[in-house]
Amino acid sequence: MTTRADVETEYRERLRQRRQTLAAKERVHARYGWTRVVLVLAMIAIAIVAGLAAATWLIALAVAFVVIAIAHGRLLNARDRAASAVAFYERGIARVTHQWIGHGRDGRHLAPAHHLYADDLDVFGRGSLFELLATTRTHAGEETLARWLLAPAPPDVVHARQDAVRELAGRLDLRERVAIIGDAQGIGVHARILRAWATTPVALQGQAPRIGVAVLVASTIAVAWWMDSGALRYLFLLLIAAQLGVAQFYKKRVLAVVEAVDEPAHDLELLAVLLRTIESESVTAPRLRELQAAVARSGRPASAEIGRLSRLIGWLSMRHNVYLAIPASIVMWTTQWAFAIEAWRARAGGDVPGWLDVAGEFEALLALATFAAEHPDDAVFPAIADGPAPAIAAVDLKHPTLPGSAVGNTLSIGGDASHLLIVSGSNMSGKSTLLRALGANVVLAQMGAPVRAASFQMTPVEIAAAIRVQDSLVDGRSKFMAEITRMKEVVDRTHDRRGAVLFLLDEILGGTNSHDRRIGSEALLAGLVKAGAIGLVTTHDLAIGTIADRPDSRAANVHFEDRFEDGELIFDYVLRPGVVRKSNAIALMRSLGLDV
Numbered sequence: 001m002t003t004r005a006d007v008e009t010e011y012r013e014r015l016r017q018r019r020q021t022l023a024a025k026e027r028v029h030a031r032y033g034w035t036r037v038v039l040v041l042a043m044i045a046i047a048i049v050a051g052l053a054a055a056t057w058l059i060a061l062a063v064a065f066v067v068i069a070i071a072h073g074r075l076l077n078a079r080d081r082a083a084s085a086v087a088f089y090e091r092g093i094a095r096v097t098h099q100w101i102g103h104g105r106d107g108r109h110l111a112p113a114h115h116l117y118a119d120d121l122d123v124f125g126r127g128s129l130f131e132l133l134a135t136t137r138t139h140a141g142e143e144t145l146a147r148w149l150l151a152p153a154p155p156d157v158v159h160a161r162q163d164a165v166r167e168l169a170g171r172l173d174l175r176e177r178v179a180i181i182g183d184a185q186g187i188g189v190h191a192r193i194l195r196a197w198a199t200t201p202v203a204l205q206g207q208a209p210r211i212g213v214a215v216l217v218a219s220t221i222a223v224a225w226w227m228d229s230g231a232l233r234y235l236f237l238l239l240i241a242a243q244l245g246v247a248q249f250y251k252k253r254v255l256a257v258v259e260a261v262d263e264p265a266h267d268l269e270l271l272a273v274l275l276r277t278i279e280s281e282s283v284t285a286p287r288l289r290e291l292q293a294a295v296a297r298s299g300r301p302a303s304a305e306i307g308r309l310s311r312l313i314g315w316l317s318m319r320h321n322v323y324l325a326i327p328a329s330i331v332m333w334t335t336q337w338a339f340a341i342e343a344w345r346a347r348a349g350g351d352v353p354g355w356l357d358v359a360g361e362f363e364a365l366l367a368l369a370t371f372a373a374e375h376p377d378d379a380v381f382p383a384i385a386d387g388p389a390p391a392i393a394a395v396d397l398k399h400p401t402l403p404g405s406a407v408g409n410t411l412s413i414g415g416d417a418s419h420l421l422i423v424s425g426s427n428m429s430g431k432s433t434l435l436r437a438l439g440a441n442v443v444l445a446q447m448g449a450p451v452r453a454a455s456f457q458m459t460p461v462e463i464a465a466a467i468r469v470q471d472s473l474v475d476g477r478s479k480f481m482a483e484i485t486r487m488k489e490v491v492d493r494t495h496d497r498r499g500a501v502l503f504l505l506d507e508i509l510g511g512t513n514s515h516d517r518r519i520g521s522e523a524l525l526a527g528l529v530k531a532g533a534i535g536l537v538t539t540h541d542l543a544i545g546t547i548a549d550r551p552d553s554r555a556a557n558v559h560f561e562d563r564f565e566d567g568e569l570i571f572d573y574v575l576r577p578g579v580v581r582k583s584n585a586i587a588l589m590r591s592l593g594l595d596v
Contacts, residue, residue, distance in 0.1 A: 139192070197260055198350070198352035214336065291361060380450055389459070392442070420554060501528075522547050
């Protein structure tokens with residue numbers, strides 16, 4: 001069986017090879033650079049010594065310079081791709097060796113302001129699920145990954161994604177090819193901007209005006225070419241005046257086209273190559289084949305259409321070239337290319353949102369495949385199936401962002417098992433980590449990813465968490481008010497989903513006195529379980545554990561232990577049945593020198 005150590009070995013070998021390739025291209029790059037310098041110096045020397053008499057030599061050297069410059073440009077692109085490949089494997093090794101935290105994209109800009117588990121389960125931020133998973137190259141991929149993290153998919157969609165991820169997990173070459181698209185390591189293709197631009201009303205409509213402008217320009221060029229009499233000169237001036245009139249007539253709309261296309265134009269070549277990769281890759285998973293069909297639905301490959309748009313915008317941008325300023329004004333350069341871009345948008349703009357969705361989903365699947373490939377020995381694809389009541393059973397469950405050496409735990413909740421687990425234990429013993437481990441793995445499971453466990457079965461559930469609830473000076477809310485507000489949201493979501501909810505509550509009602517906490521907690525938890533929900537609740541208040549003594553509570557107590565040896569706290573992070581029987585708070589304070 002493949003292990004994480006095997007993955008690291010393969011990554012390091014490929015990293016060594018890519019570094020060798022990069023070093024070789026750097027050496028060739030230096031030779032090209034010196035060759036171009038020598039050619040320029042030779043042309044200058046020949047021009048000084050021989051002047052125009054050596055025109056043939058000067059032309060030959062100039063041609064050689066252009067040829068070498070083109071080859072040099074291609075080499076630089078190849079060098080940049082080699083550098084991107086080096087970075088790809090360096091980042092992969094960092095993830096495999098658990099040195100990735102703080103070095104990736106944290107996705108904070110994608111985090112919603114109010115969500116029932118995003119903040120509690122560290123979906124975004126430093127060391128988050130998003131930072132671990134986000135190996136995407138485009139904003140469309142990022143946004144798709146974020147959506148999947150924030151909302152569970154139905155079981156049939158999850159199963160389709162699982163099949164796709166399984167297939168892609170074994171394709172390291174494909175993941176590398178996608179990672180080095182565009183000769184840069186950053187993220188590109190502003191999907192939201194491109195999607196909005198592509199679907200707004202066309203400013204320059206109609207084939208007839210476009211043909212008319214082209215005929216006017218062609219006539220002007222033809223008259224200028226054959227102009228050898230006074231009559232043709234007058235005709236030429238008349239045509240120029242007509243051009244000025246037409247340009248003035250369309251000026252506002254042309255400027256609107258030019259300004260509107262500026263932002264969407266970024267990284268179109270990256271998108272075209274990504275779509276071409278999707279179109280050409282040999283795949284068997286049904287969902288991957290559906291994605292391929294989606295980018296070919298319009299009749300012409302999506303990559304070809306985006307490539308054409310990229311070229312049109314490239315031609316339009318040449319209006320800034322100082323050497324083309326005068327000729328461009330004669331041929332109505334900006335107007336003609338604005339018409340061409342709008343004609344493209346009228347024909348293909350409506351397909352762009354779908355193409356971006358395909359690109360985003362393919363990248364998100366590749367990201368999940370990377371996670372699967374890099375955790376071959378401690379991650380499995382969960383079994384998800386509908387059932388009469390919510391239930392989760394996990395063996396050797398670990399938090400997805402912890403290293404491979406993390407301690408796993410086994411638990412069952414819902415179905416024939418207890419519907420409520422009351423988790424007690426001392427500070428830092430692992431209570432909150434258990435809640436986050438279960439919640440994070442449920443998030444992964446319902447987006448189509450493997451989970452960190454030896455086995456994992458579940459029915460579809462929504463997560464409602466209250467782990468990181470804070471007071472707010474700005475909003476004038478105490479911690480207790482924030483807690484009970486979140487509890488109301490948990491209860492409402494449970495009723496909305498008719499009980500298909502996993503609730504994760506850390507230190508329930510910790511913002512009030514022990515008397516009110518016990519009464520309020522018992523009523524709240526009993527109501528949630530009665531409504532059909534399942535969940536875990538942590539507490540330091542052992543009175544909460546008495547809830548499990550009620551015959552109708554469907555609850556059980558579990559706990560984490562610790563021991564204090566030679567002034568040091570020792571945790572084993574193993575979940576045990578029953579209520580914890582000791583606390584480390586006093587010993588911990590004394591170990592820090594406090595007089596307790």
